[in-house]
Amino acid sequence: MPRLEQVSRAEAGSPRILETYDKHFGDRDPVAEPGTHAGTPGNWWTVFALDPQLFGVMLDRQAWQFSEERKLPPKLRELAVARAGWVGGSTFVYSQHCRLLRRLGIEEERIAAIPSWSSEDFWSPVERVVLGFADDLVAGGGRVSDRRFAALKEALPDVAILELAFIVTTYAQSATLARALRLEYDDVPDPVVDRSVGTANGVSRG
The missing domain is CATH 1.20.1290.10 (AhpD-like)
Incomplete structure (x- = not known):
């Protein structure tokens, strides 16, 4: 699970958030029924919805980068x-x-x-x-x-x-x-862990 709270459809008051939820989740509540049309969990959007202005920044970035006005192929x-x-x-x-x-x-x-x-x-x-x-x-x-x-x-x-x-x-x-x-x-555990636990004096003899 994400480390921060997620915003349900009922809690989302911003029109831009609701429009984005409709785009990615249809009419489902993305917290109760996660999963975007593209197959991702979708919690990027439900967590960023905690701050509607920051949510808007993410939308504006996408609109900017995919605009036909960009010169980068x-x-x-x-x-x-x-x-x-x-x-x-x-x-x-x-x-x-x-x-x-x-x-x-x-x-x-x-x-x-x-x-x-x-x-x-x-x-x-x-x-x-x-x-x-x-x-x-x-x-x-x-x-x-x-x-x-x-x-x-x-x-x-x-x-x-x-x-x-x-x-x-x-x-x-x-x-x-x-x-x-x-x-x-x-949403995965850190891959770097202490594997010396349980070995003699904390030092592997392998």
Whole structure:
């Protein structure tokens, strides 16, 4: 279960929240009967509904990123976000954006290679620099080399680079939130545990 309270349909007073509930859950109460049309638990929405303004920020982000006014090509956007989800350790972000890559017609071989992208030679130059930039933003905390940035500038216009940087870093935030609050597919125990319990003097002899 999520670590925070969820907002039922009866408790949701915001029209935007109710419209979103209708979109993802039909006429069901998403707390009593969880599960979106896409097959996810849906508690990202029911937890964010605790703050209607913040809920609106999430909706506005989606509307912005999927707008036809964006200069960043959708395939590059989703490739970068899927990589950000994997690096950020979020099964939810990674899975959702792998699903969007499939909708965009990306081959399964390429989607499966996202975790080990640097070992594959089938990426185009612009795909490689976008994947590397995503790693710099998430794993490197924004430390991007001049050489990488020069390659980005050759491949994409400045406005597309700005969009890419914003989208990747906001989804790194989403990955962190999903793990911290135990939302969606990230409602799992921490994988790092003390296995020395029960061994002699707390030290494994294996």
